[in-house]
Amino acid sequence: MDLSIGELSRRTSVKVPTIRYYEQVGLLSPPARTEGRQRRYGEAEAARLNFIRHARELGFELEAIRELLELSGSPDRSCAEADAIARRQMEAVERRIGQLTALRGELERMITECGHGHVCECRVIQVLADHGQCAHAQH
Amino acid sequence: MDLSIGELSRRTSVKVPTIRYYEQVGLLSPPARTEGRQRRYGEAEAARLNFIRHARELGFELEAIRELLELSGSPDRSCAEADAIARRQMEAVERRIGQLTALRGELERMITECGHGHVCECRVIQVLADHGQCAHAQH
DNA sequence: CTTGAACCTCTAGTCGCTAGAGGATGTAGG
DNA sequence: CCTACATCCTCTAGCGACTAGAGGTTCAAG
Secondary structure (H helix, E strand, O other): OOEOHHHHHHHHOOOHHHHHHHHHOOOOOOOEEOOOOOEEEOHHHHHHHHHHHHHHHOOOOHHHHHHHHHHHOOOOOEOHHHHHHHHHHHHHHHHHHHHHHHHHHHHHHHHHHOOOOEHHHOHHHHHHHOHHHOOOOOO | OOEOHHHHHHHHOOOHHHHHHHHHOOOOOOOEEOOOOOEEEOHHHHHHHHHHHHHHHOOOOHHHHHHHHHHHOOOOOEOHHHHHHHHHHHHHHHHHHHHHHHHHHHHHHHHHHOOOOEHHHOHHHHHHHOHHHOOOOOO
């Protein structure tokens, strides 16, 4: 308890300017200050910041994290909302994986088909120049 | 040939402001203009823009596209560089897929374990609050 | 009491666009 | 030729989630 911003940063693996940024956008409330106006944090703030960091690692946007934090502060409410937020996030992640998997296929094909000769016959360049040479047209 | 920016936009599915943006950052060179200073494009520019769009769809950054465009303009050079750029891109895509797949697992577990009761025992909230409850510690 | 690491605020930059203001131009119909 | 109006022009600012840096202050150890 009574951590400086640097200590909090080390404890949570969130960088110092990021902590200040979270305060600025209202994800963290303004902490206590020393006489000289330096920030001092307690356990509750460290826990909240860990929550945020963890949610960020799972790809939640700050707005979603804001909602999740609000929900976590009202334990009597149904968790249907938290569920819905998490579910939305999972769907977004799945869509993104699908997209990237298609891209990987395209890139792979492009690279393996390249004869490693000169640019004038380079498969990579050719495919980029002409979408018609792609296996899948949907991107 | 002799397309207005709007026609070029329709032909390439690249939005008008994006075309102007590409010109601004030097991916497209300043086109011919009418008396009244409106842009007019030819086939070569449409092809170049298609190249860019396609590379963007494959997730290449504008800087990488700049290199690829330069390579495509010097057909006698070895395509080792184009290869390397594409390979780097594929590795980045693969890393991202790996990350997202781990996240999906975590999210899935979080959601299925939630009893859909109240927030105070919500699995989603609990897991976010305490990273120790994650299956994989590496994120 | 001095040193120097860590802190403070503030502004600006990153990437790849996107939106909007406020005005000029091009083209089709009358 | 004139009018309407879609499209074009430039310019500035905004998005998300930080990151970097300037220029100055405070804290804690020795």
